[in-house]
Amino acid sequence: MKKTAKITRKEMVKLLNEDLAREFQAVIAYVVYSQTMKGAKFQAIAGELKKHAGEELNHALLIAKQIDYFNGTPVTVPKPVKMSAKAGAMLRFDLQNEADTIKAYRTRVRQAEAMGEYGLSEVLRQIIAQEQEHLTDLADALGIDNPKIGE
Numbered sequence: 015m016k017k018t019a020k021i022t023r024k025e026m027v028k029l030l031n032e033d034l035a036r037e038f039q040a041v042i043a044y045v046v047y048s049q050t051m052k053g054a055k056f057q058a059i060a061g062e063l064k065k066h067a068g069e070e071l072n073h074a075l076l077i078a079k080q081i082d083y084f085n086g087t088p089v090t091v092p093k094p095v096k097m098s099a100k101a102g103a104m105l106r107f108d109l110q111n112e113a114d115t116i117k118a119y120r121t122r123v124r125q126a127e128a129m130g131e132y133g134l135s136e137v138l139r140q141i142i143a144q145e146q147e148h149l150t151d152l153a154d155a156l157g158i159d160n161p162k163i164g165e
């Protein structure tokens with residue numbers, strides 16, 4: 015494992031707010047995509063995306079709680095959500111977002127542990143496990159292998 019520099023609580027709040035904006039983005043994407051996805055062969059995955067929406071909302075609550083713990087103020091604006099009428103494009107947008115999210119949280123776990131914030135790293139690890147399930151659901155629906163997440 016790479017050595018991670020210890021960051022300040024203020025810096026951690028800034029990074030967690032980027033994570034929160036990404037969770038809001040995920041909530042919106044899964045709400046909209048699950049309800050607008052067309053095509054008989056996409057109905058099963060549309061049902062999965064609906065479940066993801068609820069899980070992403072829970073992640074947003076967990077991250078907002080951690081931001082408050084560090085005396086920060088949670089952001090209220092999501093990262094931009096891409097839209098398409100095509101189910102395949104929606105799934106690829108979600109897949110890319112999940113890969114970016116997992117990569118960010120892996121870094122965040124290392125940063126939390128370098129700070130000695132094991133409560134935070136525990137919460138992040140639980141979220142990562144669920145994001146990996148989301149990634150797998152999307153890759154399966156697209157008929158591809160799970161993409162490798164870069165460091």
Ligand SMILES: [Fe+2]
Nearest residue numbers: 037040070073
């Ligand atoms: Fe999430």
Ligand SMILES: [Fe+2]
Nearest residue numbers: 040112145148
């Ligand atoms: Fe996710």
